[in-house]
Amino acid sequence: MIQSMTGYGKHIVQLSSKKISLELKSLNSKNLDINARIPQAFREKELQLRKTIADSLIRGKVDFSLYIEITGEETSTEVNAGVVKKYMQQLREIADGDEVKLLEIALRMPDTLKTDKQDIDPEEFKTIENALIEALKAINTFRTEEGMVLEKDFTNRLTTLDRLLEEVKAMDDDRLGTIRERLEKAVADLKVDLDANRFEQELIYYLEKYDITEEKVRLANHLDYFRTTLNSADSNGKKLGFISQEIGREINTIGSKANYAPMQQLVVQMKDELEKIKEQMLNVL
Template sequence: MIQSMTGFGKHVVQLPSKKITVELKSLNSKNLDINARIPQTFREKELEFRKMIADVLIRGKVDLSLYVEITGEETTAEVNQGVVRNYMEQLSAIAQGDDLKLLELALRMPDTLKTDKNDIDVEEYKAIKEALDQALSKIIEFRNEEGKVLEKDFVERLANLKALLDKVKSLDLERLASVRERLERAVSDLKVEVDENRFEQELIYYLEKYDITEEKVRLDNHLNYFETTLNSDDSNGKKLGFISQEIGREINTIGSKANYAPMQQVVVQMKDELEKIKEQMLNVL
């Protein structure tokens, strides 16, 4: 079973005076890259939040957003009156205006609010951790659903590659006969005496250089290995990526050895199918 790295999870907790919202969004990435946007009050807990995410999501570019909205009368910020008055005096010296307008301008300036940093409330922190757990569960559900879509596409592409490989196998006998016929015709067009035994030896040597038996066997094995890995219990995105590289190597070798237009056309179709697999592989965990 494979899992996508793309996902979204959100959970909201309502406390008596606060509303806590945790959002998680993930995209594909080679490693785990966590970007946390959390209130300054909870910065000391950021490492714990990161560990909770790393233990579950493993890989991907993850955005964590924590919002704490005060819904009651509680507030941690106060107007810094002395600073505001000083700004208003400076502004009135520069330009004339009524007190309300000057107050509006002054409140936009730095340091007009002062915040008393309180200790983290135990119940509030517990609620945030529970919300993060719920958001992680939801993003895993999202990733699993996306993984099913990817798996369905991989199975289809894999079936197409196996069918194209069967075409290559059926064309191989025609190809060798065609190559032999072209060589014999080219020699006869030279209108020179040729030693038949020597010619036969050179022809066998030439045909052996274009033999793709090993490539066909290895490609068949790689396709089967890809299918087995795809059906394993774990999501092995990196492993599937390595197998895809090996599949591509065998397809390229068959194309370079083909020397036969119908087979080269099939190879182009195989490359197209593999490229679509590689594009989707970037999203697999």
């Protein structure tokens, strides 16, 4: 079963004086790229949180946000009164103004708030770790559900490719016959005497260059292999990408050898279906 790299997970924990919110968003990426936004007080635990995320998500561009909201009276942040007064004094020297207005401006200046460094409470951090695990479960559930949608789309497009390949096989004999007639007519129009046996040998050699038997067999095998990989226990986005490249190679070869308008029209349809598969493949884990 495949998974999408697109996902979202969130978990909220309410403590006696704090509300802890964790949010995870992910998009497609070749590798794992984690962008973490966490409070300064928990920076020393960032690597540990990143490792927990990396063990669960493997690939994707992941935005991780940790919010701590104080809901009680507890706070470690205070107004730096001396700095605020100094700012207000400087502002008065520049322009006269209402004290309240000057205070509002001063509070927006740097270093007007000070935060006392506090040790991380082990129990609180354990709560954060457990909340992260729950958020990871949520985002993986989201990814799995998105993967089911992608799998259904891939299956439908594989069925279309199977049908188009069968149509290619069905018209192959007519195609070779049409090419042969076209060549014979072209030679006849030259009105020159030719050795019939030699002409037949050259004609057979020429037609062999347009033979697509191997391409038809390989394309059918690649489609079956894609379907088998799609239904495997693990999500193999990179492997499916490699298989889709091989499918494209066989379709292109059939198109270059076709030399027959009805078959080339089928090839265009096959390329269109494959292109849509490749677009969706970018989201597969």
